[in-house]
Amino acid sequence: MKITLYAFIISIVLFGCGSSSEKTYKARPIAANEDFNVFPKSKKEILTIVKTDSGALAYADRFAINYKDTTITIDDVPKPAAKKFLSASFINTQKTAVLVQVSDGSGKKAPFYIIYLNDGKTEVVSLNKASKGAEDKKYTNGLEELTRTSILINNDYFINTVNSKVYPVKRQKEDERIQGKFFMYSSDKTTLVFLTANSLYQTNVANGETFTLPLPASLTSQPETLVSNIQRDYTWVPSANGTPFLKKNADDDRIVDIKEFKH
Structure with missing residues (x-):
């Protein structure tokens, strides 16, 4: 009985270690002369664009942005929190800065943000006026x-x-x-x-x-x-x-x- 219980606990721990998490970041206004051309300190300090939904046509695809095993959610009150995007593209070759447009049902008028890594720290900048x-x-x-x-x-x-x-x-x-x-x-x-x-x-x-x-x-x-x-x-x-x-x-x-x- 104890062996079975231990095996069950170990399986839960291993499953938890392998699962991804989510983290919410508050969007801020863009600063004057802001530099998004950031070079990572290691190969692991990059962002990843992950396709979450595939549509019949390319414009129907949806994407998420991950840093390591964490999915990034954007908080920009009063807009709803967002983690799914209509489009996502890197704006630098180092893959530390991504331009995204939120999938909120408003099509091309949906909000835009830049998600980027600054010295290993994730930040979100709003491109909405x-x-x-x-x-x-x-x-x-x-x-x-x-x-x-x-x-x-x-x-x-x-x-x-x-x-x-x-x-x-x-x-x-x-x-x-x-x-x-x-x-x-x-x-x-x-x-x-x-x-x-x-x-x-x-x-x-x-x-x-x-x-x-x-x-x-x-x-x-x-x-x-x-x-x-x-x-x-x-x-x-x-x-x-x-x-x-x-x-x-x-x-x-x-x-x-x-x-x-x-x-």
Whole structure:
């Protein structure tokens, strides 16, 4: 009887040791000049993306984030605690920082977070800013991959996965996200250009400098030729601080190299 009891106890202990656990981390706002390009001290100090649900199509898959044998749950009151994500992708090659979007039923408008390891300690950073824009529904586009290494989150954050930098995108009005569609960026990928109702709003993610360029109705009323007309009649010109901004050509006969324009 004692042998049977001991065997039962040992089996429970072994089962408990092999099972995974969960831990909840409170999300905090992103800090200025925050560095997510963290190198682990050992091969074990990395995050793991685990597929928890497989859908008929890729967008129906769901994921969890583990650190060793612990599943990470995000607490961001008043939002519900979250441990299942619509998407998850590393933003550095060391696998110590992951960009996730919560699976809460709101689709592409669901909240975004960065889960990362900082000197072996797990932290969660929120990439969500409140907005009261009249056209928020139209311009809350979730994650937009501008290139293989450039990501835009809801017109509010620009992520460069080459250096794992996350840049807040300066708004035109602090209480509303940019009411426009991403249009193009400068060749150095620091100045982002957004097409708003009647202008090109330009903001430099490296220094926060902005410039709004009004557009004539003759351009905005013909969206099918807008890009080609901008390429023909506008040029990247450095400001007094050296920040590149798109401006109208002084000489309309100037020949512009199309390589100046990136999208």
